[in-house]
Amino acid sequence: MRIFMTGASGWIGSATAAALIERGHEVTGLARSEQSAAALTAAGITPHAGSLDDLDSLRTGAAASDGVVHLGFKHDYSDMAASGRTDRAVLEAFGDVLAGSDRPLLLASGAAGLTPGRITTENDRNPSEGPDSMRGGGENLALSFADRGVRSVALRFAPTVHGPGGDHGFIATIAQAAVRSGQSAYIGDGANRWPAVNRADAAELVALALEGATPGSVVHVVAEEGIATKDVAEAVGSALGLPVESIHPDAAGERFGWVGRFFALDTPASSLLTRERLGWEPVAPGLLADIASGYYTP
Ligand SMILES: NC(=O)c1ccc[n+]([C@@H]2O[C@H](COP(=O)([O-])OP(=O)(O)OC[C@H]3O[C@@H](n4cnc5c(N)ncnc54)[C@H](OP(=O)(O)O)[C@@H]3O)[C@@H](O)[C@H]2O)c1
The missing domain is CATH 3.90.25.10 (UDP-galactose 4-epimerase, domain 1)
Known part of the structure; x- marks a missing residue:
């Protein structure tokens, strides 16, 4: 598959891109700087200039792909509400491009704090709903795209990868x-x-999810x-x-x-x-x- 990735230069994304390439996929990665573009090229990833704030760059990247893996995120802990709004806008853009295509849209989410005090399972709905909630409520938004013909999959990463x-x-x-x-x-x-999950195991699971997870499903990227x-x-x-x-x-x-x-x-x-x-x-x-x-x- 030709995969468009955001966050391919990041901690999880770089290992994931390597795992996808290893399995025969072609990866194009969003690059917001020349430094990131150079890092992607060195890793065998085709850079695609743009940023999470440039929705047109995301739309063109997604349109030219067989599927999207969205791992980019603004980790600005001083303004997580703004990061959440950006993430929601990014997902809306991807949803519009992929609607009706049955192509995969995998998005990063987190497994922490969803059901405090008891074990969270893949069947637990994320309590974050709407643009003002944690991560802009992006997980539930993206999973709802399954009703619009998108093979959306939420990757709930353990809080430590x-x-x-x-x-x-x-x-x-x-x-x-x-x-x-x-x-x-x-x-x-x-x-x-x-x-917790080791990054190598996480990357392998993202590849498996890309190839086989069902529309609207939740994947727990959790080893321990x-x-x-x-x-x-x-x-x-x-x-x-x-x-x-x-x-x-x-x-x-x-x-x-x-x-x-x-x-x-x-x-x-x-x-x-x-x-x-x-x-x-x-x-x-x-x-x-x-x-x-x-x-x-x-
Ligand atoms: N690591 C963990 O333990 C963990 C746990 C739970 C959930 N997650 C989630 O998993 C995802 C990946 O995490 P990570 O640890 O791999 O993150 P990371 O190492 O911080 O990487 C973030 C990626 O996002 C890109 N990015 C940030 N702002 C951008 C912008 N404005 N435009 C374009 N690209 C931008 C970065 O590109 P540059 O190279 O240009 O900076 C980088 O590739 C995130 O959604 C994160 O919240 C991670």
């Missing part, structure tokens, strides 16, 4: 907070759980259902040679910044249905092993 080289997301931020304070912290009793955050803090402390401590929930914002409210969540997620439906079996190292490997040592 880890791997060699270390991402710049949640675990990196937690490790930086540990270095700053001289203590690796968890919140309260640290029994609250976080799902829930790791106690105390275990995460202990692994970070051990990797950094720092003591481990519990902090009060009220201190989480000051200690961890924007990650604090996520690190406090108990948000396990299952991928049982995903594995059954797509035959996915994650094989890469787990989160604690990757932390122990030193990938998150700032």
Whole structure:
């Protein structure tokens, strides 16, 4: 297939593009700068000039493709509402182009915080509805495109997609907070759980979903259902040679910044249905092993 990707230069997107190319697909990637275009070219991806704010560039990219994988996102944590509005506008543009074609539209979403305190499954509807909700309510919007003849698929990534080289997301931020304070912290009793997936397994699953997921379906890109955050803090402390401590929930914002409210969540997620439906079996190292490997040592 000729795939148009956004975010192909990013942490998950670069591994996903490599997996797609490995499986014989051709990948064209949105590039908002010469630097990104050069990185894409070096990876065997054809750059397509444009940006998430340039809807015409997205429309032409999608129109020339057999399917779209949308992994680009503005990670501006100071204005997530604006990032959400952009994401919604991007998805609306893709939906208009792909309507009636049965072509796939895979979009990134998250598995965290959807059903706090109990295991989230693929059958749980995302509570974010409408433009003013988390990520602009993009997941439900895109899934509704299945009624318009689009093979839309929501990729709910675990809140940490880890791997060699270390991402710049949640675990990196937690490790930086540990270095700053001289203590690796968890919140309260640290029994609250976080799902995780290795980037290599995630990329493989996106490829499987592109090839085989059904219209309007939800895919849980989750290898480990829930790791106690105390275990995460202990692994970070051990990797950094720092003591481990519990902090009060009220201190989480000051200690961890924007990650604090996520690190406090108990948000396990299952991928049982995903594995059954797509035959996915994650094989890469787990989160604690990757932390122990030193990938998150700032
Ligand atoms: N990583 C995780 O642990 C995780 C967990 C849950 C969900 N997710 C979601 O999965 C998706 C991919 O995440 P990621 O970690 O791979 O993200 P990332 O490494 O931050 O990459 C973001 C991508 O978006 C592109 N981008 C950002 N702003 C853009 C703009 N204005 N125009 C065009 N492209 C733009 C970047 O391009 P440049 O190269 O030009 O900067 C980059 O390719 C995101 O939707 C993210 O929220 C990630």
